Amino acid sequence: MKVLIADDDPLSLLYLQDTLQDWGYEVVTATDGIRACEILQQPDAPMLAVIDWMMPGMDGIDVCRQVRDTIKDRYVYLIMLTTRSETEFVVEAMNAGADDFVGKPFNAEELQVRIRAGRRISELEQQLRLKATHDALTGIYNRGALLEILEKELIRHGRDTRPVSIIFADLDHFKRVNDEHGHLAGDAVLREVSRRLAAVLRPYDSLGRYGGEELLIVLPACTRDGALEVAERVRAAVAATPVDTDFGAIACSLSIGIAVADEGVPIPSQKLIHLADDALYRAKRGGRNRVEMASDQQGQPDGDQDEQE
Numbered sequence: 001m002k003v004l005i006a007d008d009d010p011l012s013l014l015y016l017q018d019t020l021q022d023w024g025y026e027v028v029t030a031t032d033g034i035r036a037c038e039i040l041q042q043p044d045a046p047m048l049a050v051i052d053w054m055m056p057g058m059d060g061i062d063v064c065r066q067v068r069d070t071i072k073d074r075y076v077y078l079i080m081l082t083t084r085s086e087t088e089f090v091v092e093a094m095n096a097g098a099d100d101f102v103g104k105p106f107n108a109e110e111l112q113v114r115i116r117a118g119r120r121i122s123e124l125e126q127q128l129r130l131k132a133t134h135d136a137l138t139g140i141y142n143r144g145a146l147l148e149i150l151e152k153e154l155i156r157h158g159r160d161t162r163p164v165s166i167i168f169a170d171l172d173h174f175k176r177v178n179d180e181h182g183h184l185a186g187d188a189v190l191r192e193v194s195r196r197l198a199a200v201l202r203p204y205d206s207l208g209r210y211g212g213e214e215l216l217i218v219l220p221a222c223t224r225d226g227a228l229e230v231a232e233r234v235r236a237a238v239a240a241t242p243v244d245t246d247f248g249a250i251a252c253s254l255s256i257g258i259a260v261a262d263e264g265v266p267i268p269s270q271k272l273i274h275l276a277d278d279a280l281y282r283a284k285r286g287g288r289n290r291v292e293m294a295s296d297q298q299g300q301p302d303g304d305q306d307e308q309e
């Protein structure tokens with residue numbers, strides 16, 4: 001597990017670093033509060049930080065406040081390290097967002113058990129967050145998490161000039177798969193199809209389970225042509241080879257609808273999904289195992305239609 005230590009005193013920092021490394025932690029260091037905040041905001045940042053209170057510029061209290069104000073998508077467990085151990089200081093640090101408090105000079109055994117407790121809480125929090133945002137069967141995002149991602153992308157889309165595309169995919173004749181091979185075989189197909197889709201997407205695309213056998217993909221900064229290309233790749237990845245299950249090989253395919261939020265054209269997420277769903281319906285009617293695009297005209301904002309929805 002990765003831990004950040006922030007301390008402006010080089011000797012103290014080195015000692016803490018050696019001690020934590022001896023306990024098996026991967027240690028990242030910062031010698032001031034600003035750098036500590038930068039590190040904690042990076043992707044793959046430490047989930048736990050030991051922060052000295054007294055640092056030049058931004059002190060430990062400011063770091064706690066900044067972390068709580070800005071990092072919302074995960075929890076960073078913060079242990080404040082300080083010579084100020086009176087109750088009023090403990091209260092001040094915890095009100096600022098610290099989770100725990102260790103007096104300086106620190107007792108190694110005490111620091112070790114407090115870090116261990118923090119690690120337990122961090123790991124539990126990570127597991128809970130994963131359960132709340134991911135689908136238990138397939139491991140991809142659940143509907144709520146994906147809709148949140150789409151909303152955020154559309155807000156960002158309103159600020160810059162890149163389009164956002166979505167791909168709405170539905171397994172063809174999936175009821176038949178369940179009826180002929182059983183529900184467990186159907187589950188295996190859903191898992192494998194999700195895996196294949198994830199494998200052909202870009203790292204910054206998001207894949208989620210919208211409903212039973214419906215999958216939704218959010219493609220940030222993706223044009224109409226780009227989305228068509230991805231959708232075709234997705235379609236082919238599923239149709240190319242039957243899915244091997246414990247109940248035999250099962251051939252399957254996807255019908256796909258695409259909708260694009262064009263640059264400079266604001267559109268509510270529900271309307272974009274509705275357009276992709278219409279296109280998906282056309283793909284089903286057109287014979288399945290195919291991709292259909294919502295037309296340009298449909299992508300334009302339409303106040304009247306919104307009100308009717």
Ligand SMILES: Nc1nc2c(ncn2[C@@H]2O[C@H](COP(=O)(O)OP(=O)(O)OP(=O)(O)O)[C@@H](O)[C@H]2O)c(=O)[nH]1
Pocket residue numbers: 137170171172173174175176178182183184185186187190211212213284288
């Ligand atoms: N095994 C399994 N089946 C599911 C799950 N969620 C939904 N289904 C099944 O998906 C099937 C969807 O059937 P329909 O909506 O009739 O659609 P379809 O048979 O795929 O037909 P088309 O969409 O018209 O091609 C139903 O039989 C559901 O029970 C799941 O988590 N596991």
